[in-house]
Amino acid sequence: MSTRAITIEPVDLDRDLPLLHAWVTHPRSVFWMMQDASLDDVQRAYAAIAADPHHDAFLGRVDGRPTFLLETYDPAHDEQLAELPELAPGDLGMHVLVAPPADEPEPGLTTAVFHAVLDHCFADPSVRRVVVEPDVRNAKIRAKNVAAGFTELREVPLPGKTAMLSVLPREDRVHPDPRPVAVVPDEKHRDAPEGGAFGQGLPSADHLTPELMERAQRHLVAKAIAELSHERLIAPVVEDERTGTWRLDTGGEPGEPGASYVFTARVLPLEHWAIDEASIRRTVAGREVPLDAQELIAELAPVLEVPDALLPVYLEEIAATLAAGAWKLRHRDVPVADLIDADFQEIEAAMTEGHPGFIANNGRIGFSLDDYRAYAPETGATLRLHWVAARRDLTRLSLGEGETEQRLYDAELPPGVRDRFTAQLTGLGLDPADYLFLPVHPWQWQHKLAITFAPDVARRDLVHLGPGLDEHQPQQSIRTFFNRSRPRRHYVKTALAIQNMGFVRGLSPAYMAATPAINDWVAEVVHADPELRDCGFEVLREVAAIGYTGDAFHRLAGTSPYRKMIAALWRESPVPRLAEGEQLTTMAALLHRDAAGDALVTAWIKASPVDAADWVRAWLRCYLRPLVHCLAAYDLAFMPHGENLLLRLRDHVPTGAFMKDIGEEIAVMGDLPLPAEVERVRGDFPDDVKALAVHTDVFDGVLRHVAAILDADGLLPVEEFWAIARETIVAHAADHPELADAVARYDLLRPRFKHSCLNRLQLRNTLQMVDLSDQAESLIFAGTLANPVAVDRAGGSA
Known part of the structure; x- marks a missing residue:
């Protein structure tokens, strides 16, 4: 199975119509319910799919050979399913038909195709679950669904069949050995973002850019200086009382110069440091260098007294907090004006700071990038x-x-x-x-x-x-x-x-x-x-x-x-x-x-x-x-x-x-x-x-x-x-x-x-x-x- 190259591309009716007609009308495709369809019937059906923004059809190839037909759809826009109470935002419907074999069935082929199809479906980060509704009599496909992690919810009467409504949450999927699946976009999806439905199935890291990380670093460095000063672990000194300018010098490694941080701030009651983030400048050996919260912690390690064995863990939590900060800047920039009359769960999701006192407050060590988004x-x-x-x-x-x-x-x-x-x-x-x-x-x-x-x-x-x-x-x-x-x-x-x-x-x-x-x-x-x-x-x-x-x-x-x-x-x-x-x-x-x-x-x-x-x-x-x-x-x-x-x-x-x-x-x-x-x-x-x-x-x-x-x-x-x-x-x-x-x-x-x-x-x-x-x-x-x-x-x- 590992030697098969599986690709998925949009159906091209001018090229693929005779092939699709042969597949869907084959006696072994009885559950596709197009046994008596004419060539024109199939043409009309798949032309309608091509015109529907909520329904897509794809041709799958194995080692370059046309091998399967895939349909995906939004259940919320399917007139037969839309009212089902089990459906939820983030659901993606799926149908797959593996071509009837010309000779003896190839062992493992259907399983390989099935997992490639799921790779394709879950490549879109907005997809939380795949939904299928096979005929209850289709024991083979139901068994394959369950083996992949689908949960069978209940029987649902649909035109022409009694279906077994089944769902596969992203986190429940039973993965095979990882392998790439190539996907060719069509005109309907040519603008899909990298990592989306037509990428390579990798989670998007579009928030990890120099510009967003610089903003996240500046915010966290300001918070770190403020809270560590508040807790008297460090002691900035006044450089210019008139302008409220302060200076913090950190130690360096033996033989290496330390860093200096200059910033403006006001010290309020309870020794609360209100630092102007934009004012912070970091220099090393007289040269201005970028702000870096991990380096700040490393520079201050002797006074922070983090146990040596645990300092890497703390730095990992700092990195995760920075990553979360960059993600929020990219994806959760909700203006305050939109929150004044918002529902309290909208407000809950719009919070970006985490705990106001803790510096490393978004660690979540154990979460992957997909886990974070989910x-x-x-x-x-x-x-x-x-x-x-x-x-x-x-x-x-x-x-x-x-x-x-x-x-x-x-x-x-x-x-x-x-x-x-x-x-x-x-x-x-x-x-x-x-x-x-x-x-x-x-x-x-x-x-x-x-x-x-x-x-x-x-x-x-x-x-x-x-x-x-x-x-x-x-x-x-x-x-x-x-x-x-x-x-x-x-x-x-x-x-x-x-x-x-x-x-x-x-x-x-x-x-x-x-x-x-x-x-x-x-x-x-x-x-x-x-x-x-x-x-x-x-x-x-x-x-x-x-x-x-x-x-x-x-x-x-x-x-x-x-x-x-x-x-x-x-x-x-x-x-x-x-x-x-x-x-x-x-x-x-x-x-x-x-x-x-x-x-x-x-x-x-x-x-x-x-x-x-x-x-x-x-x-x-x-x-x-x-x-x-x-x-x-x-x-x-x-x-x-x-x-x-x-x-x-x-x-x-x-x-x-x-x-x-x-x-x-x-x-x-x-x-x-x-x-x-x-x-x-x-x-x-x-x-x-x-x-x-x-x-x-x-x-x-x-x-x-x-x-x-x-x-x-x-x-x-x-x-x-x-x-x-x-x-x-x-x-x-x-x-x-x-x-x-x-x-x-x-x-x-x-x-x-x-x-x-x-x-x-x-x-x-x-x-x-x-x-x-x-x-x-x-x-x-x-x-x-x-x-x-x-x-x-x-x-x-x-």
Whole structure:
């Protein structure tokens, strides 16, 4: 098979009509349904295809000999299929007819042709699935479909046949040995881009150009200098105070000159460095050289103290972050004006910065270029989660209040899908009652479950059931998915064993067992509190969690990322709780600037009926004030960074917030009575660390960035911004004299607080920057920061 040269070219009716007529009318081509067609009939049929922008016909050659006929079409424009609920954007329909052999059939020929056809179909990066609908009686082609990875969904009545609707997601394809397939474009597709439907099947890297990479490098170098200076790992010196020019000198290798970086910047409260990206100049030995984030890290390696064995891993995450930055500049340049009234999933996909503090924040080590385009949240692509049946006695399903197994699966698996899964198990001689259904990321199935857990699959402790029907959109947290097909249904969060931002992104079955109970307790506390209700502060419960523990890794004494690879949870959707006229957005959007430098928060304020000061008051009332109240009233701390909060807006003004990601990231820091199953969230923290739940996670992690944007855009000076933050805290204390002792204990208005550093954590251990079982002990401090909301003990501003 490896010696065959297979080419695919558009049908030329003037040349190919007699050949096509002979093929489609041959007795062996009965399933093509053109047995009685005349030459004119075939001419009209394929002339119509040539004129149809959504339907194409190709002639395939093997070693130069005409051998097969291929048709591709867009099912969304097929009158027989367009209304089928199983179809989705990114589907490509396909028919293939291998020429009846003149002599004895050639062994392996049909298989080679079939895989060449799939190469052709998936060469277009926009194609997510290939759809076929063979006659249910065509056992040979159905078997070949299944062998290639197709999933048979259901029988569909079509004119002249009962079809078996089948789909092959890109990630499910069973690949043969790789081999090139040449494709000749026709007039309809002569302008197709390189790497598209008529290229060589290679993923496009059109974002990796010198111009785009220079912009990505400049942005990341500016961020690196700013955040490393903020964390006091480096110390730029003033070169010209009048112009705000600074200089940073880095060390070189022994005997080699170091580099110098000169730039203009303003240093705002909380030692926030607002650097003018365009001003940065890098020189080596007096000669200006291009900016390079990897070289900057290498130059600073002695002071960053990254372990030698882990520095290449960090540099790889830097490279991936640069690649993602270039891709977004090429493909996700969404003007802020288009986001002001956008749907919250449009906003989610338009976010380009990632975490505002971490420098290497788009690592995703393990993703290929195709994986990036299919699964990265900024691409805006949707996917269909895969499902496995996990043997019940090796799997734990934890359910929150009001949830049952039956109710969960009935809601999350659309009608017919659960029946299909049950039939697949029965067809293997297995009892469906012995299994639980567990959603997995398509990448996780292909790269981990089918390989690392192959023995579990082989002994049927795990059974791959194929994709579900619902389209899900990745969120910024990359392993959490919003249901685009049915927005009122739950989010799904899955294990994803890629290395990203200091962690392998797994989910621990043991750790998640208590997740629904923890969420129930937090929801009960929050929903019963009048202050929190008045602020419009709510939580989105994680209502169910599931994890498989039957693998060999769970029989080892120590923990490892391998014990966190087969698990998932379901979280409530905010959609059913939105009031009429409200807009929903990730709070990360408040830190977003588009490629032109325009800020979304600035656009929202200008579009709103209030000024910037009142807008910030409204925001902090539904963000900062509830978090302060939870600390004072319950010693309850969240992890309230931008991606963990959803804001509700009315007339572009914040009116409320949804807190999410509860189970993994809350702590109770006092002696509040807790249910036994919730006790694990209680933490023993030093008093000066407890207040960091606001000082670090809110002030340093979120507010300093928004304050800098509003100041730079001329909407609100930073001094006024922090005065409003102080006003918010003081007003809460005045409204709750019963919490005076707790307010004094946390002392959020103290003059200084400990400076907890994020990048130092990642630089210390790029593989696991924090021990989740003892996060306080994992923290790294760099002295203290002046508190921008501090008051002196006489009551005035500090």
